Amino acid sequence: MITLLLDGTITAVSPIAIVLPGSEDKRTPAGAPRKRMLRNGVMEETVYVPPSSLRGRLRHLLTGEVMRLQHAADGRVFTPEDYIDTALGGVKDRKAEGADERLVDLAAIRELRERNPIISMFGSMVSRVASRLMIGDMTPVDPVAPVATGRSVRASPFVRNPAVVGLLDPARFHEFARLNALRTEANRNEDQAEQLKRRAAGAKRAGAPVADIGAMEAEAKALAEKAKAGFEQAGGAVNIQQLLDGYDVIPEGTVMTQRMRLVDGTETELAMLLLALHLLAQRPLIGGHTAHGCGEVIGSWTMRLVERGELREAGTARIEPYAGLVIDDADPLVVGALSRALAFGSEVLRYDFRGA
Numbered sequence: 001m002i003t004l005l006l007d008g009t010i011t012a013v014s015p016i017a018i019v020l021p022g023s024e025d026k027r028t029p030a031g032a033p034r035k036r037m038l039r040n041g042v043m044e045e046t047v048y049v050p051p052s053s054l055r056g057r058l059r060h061l062l063t064g065e066v067m068r069l070q071h072a073a074d075g076r077v078f079t080p081e082d083y084i085d086t087a088l089g090g091v092k093d094r095k096a097e098g099a100d101e102r103l104v105d106l107a108a109i110r111e112l113r114e115r116n117p118i119i120s121m122f123g124s125m126v127s128r129v130a131s132r133l134m135i136g137d138m139t140p141v142d143p144v145a146p147v148a149t150g151r152s153v154r155a156s157p158f159v160r161n162p163a164v165v166g167l168l169d170p171a172r173f174h175e176f177a178r179l180n181a182l183r184t185e186a187n188r189n190e191d192q193a194e195q196l197k198r199r200a201a202g203a204k205r206a207g208a209p210v211a212d213i214g215a216m217e218a219e220a221k222a223l224a225e226k227a228k229a230g231f232e233q234a235g236g237a238v239n240i241q242q243l244l245d246g247y248d249v250i251p252e253g254t255v256m257t258q259r260m261r262l263v264d265g266t267e268t269e270l271a272m273l274l275l276a277l278h279l280l281a282q283r284p285l286i287g288g289h290t291a292h293g294c295g296e297v298i299g300s301w302t303m304r305l306v307e308r309g310e311l312r313e314a315g316t317a318r319i320e321p322y323a324g325l326v327i328d329d330a331d332p333l334v335v336g337a338l339s340r341a342l343a344f345g346s347e348v349l350r351y352d353f354r355g356a
Contacts, residue, residue, distance in 0.1 A: 008301030046143035090126030186230030
C-alpha cells in the first residue's frame with residue numbers, strides 16, 4: 001500500500017465564490033464560509049474554501065472523464081444513478097424500519113474497491129466504503145475578509161441589441177413584450193406592497209395611530225392582490241430585467257495553504273488522484289459564478305511518499321493552467337503513476353464505475 005502526502009498552496013487568480021446558505025437558527029450568516037483560528041496566540045477570523053469544494057470538484061471531474069473514456073472505448077452509456085454513485089458516493093435514503101446498520105458486508109466492500117477505484121479512494125456512505133483520500137481546506141496564509149460583489153441587473157437583450165428585433169416574428173414579439181410588461185408591472189406592485197408592509201410594521205412598533213397603520217396595510221394588500229392578478233394574466237412572475245443578488249468572494253490574489261493525503265492507497269488510486277489533479281489543471285476552476293470570471297486558481301504541492309514504512313521526497317506537482325499537471329523531480333513511482341493516468345483510456349475497461 002502507498003501513502004502520498006501533498007502540501008502546498010493554491011492561489012486565487014480570480015475571485016472565488018463559495019456561497020453558503022444561512023443556518024435556520026440564524027447563528028451562521030449566509031455568504032462565504034468563515035472560520036476562526038489561532039495565530040501567534042490570537043484568535044483570528046478568515047474566509048476560506050471548505051474541503052468539499054475541492055474534493056467534489058476533483059471527484060466530478062474524474063468520474064466524468066472515466067465515463068467518457070469508457071464510452072469512447074466500447075460505446076457504453078450510463079444511468080443517472082451510475083454517475084451519482086461514483087461522483088457523489090450515492091444518496092443515502094432513510095433507514096428502513098428494523099435495519100441494522102452494524103451489519104457490514106466486508107467481501108462486498110472489497111469487491112467494490114477493486115472494480116471502482118474512484119469509490120475506493122473517495123469513499124461512499126451508501127456502500128459503507130471508507131475514504132482513503134483526505135483533502136484539507138484552502139485557508140488563506142494571511143486572514144482575509146470576504147468581498148461583496150454587489151447586486152447586478154439582467155438587462156433586456158432587446159434593449160441592448162435592438163437590431164435583433166427586426167429578425168423576430170412581429171406578432172410573437174409583440175405578444176412577448178406585452179406579457180413581459182405585465183410581469184414588470186406586477187413585480188413593481190409586489191415590491192411596493194412589501195415596502196408598505198415593512199413601513200406599517202415599523203409604524204406599529206413606533207405607536208402610530210391605528211388609522212394610519214390600517215391605511216398602509218390596506219394599500220399593501222391591494223397592491224399584493226394586483227400583483228397576483230398581473231402574474232396570473234402574464235403566466236409567470238419573472239421578467240427579463242431582473243435584479244440579481246450579489247455574493248461574497250474570496251478576493252483574487254489570495255494565497256491559501258492546502259494539503260492532501262492518500263493513505264494506504266493502491267497504485268491504481270495513486271494514478272486516479274494524479275489524473276484528477278491533471279483534469280483540474282486543464283480547467284482550473286473552483287466554486288460558483290465561473291461565468292462571471294470567478295474561481296480560476298493556480299497551485300503547487302511538494303510530494304512525499306511513504307512506502308513500506310519509509311518516507312521519501314517524491315517531487316513537486318503544479319498546475320499549468322489549461323494545460324495540465326506538471327511534476328518536477330518526480331519519484332519513479334510517481335512517474336509511472338502519471339504515465340498511467342494520462343494513458344488511462346488503454347485500461348479503463350478493466351473497471352466498472354458504478355456503485356454497489
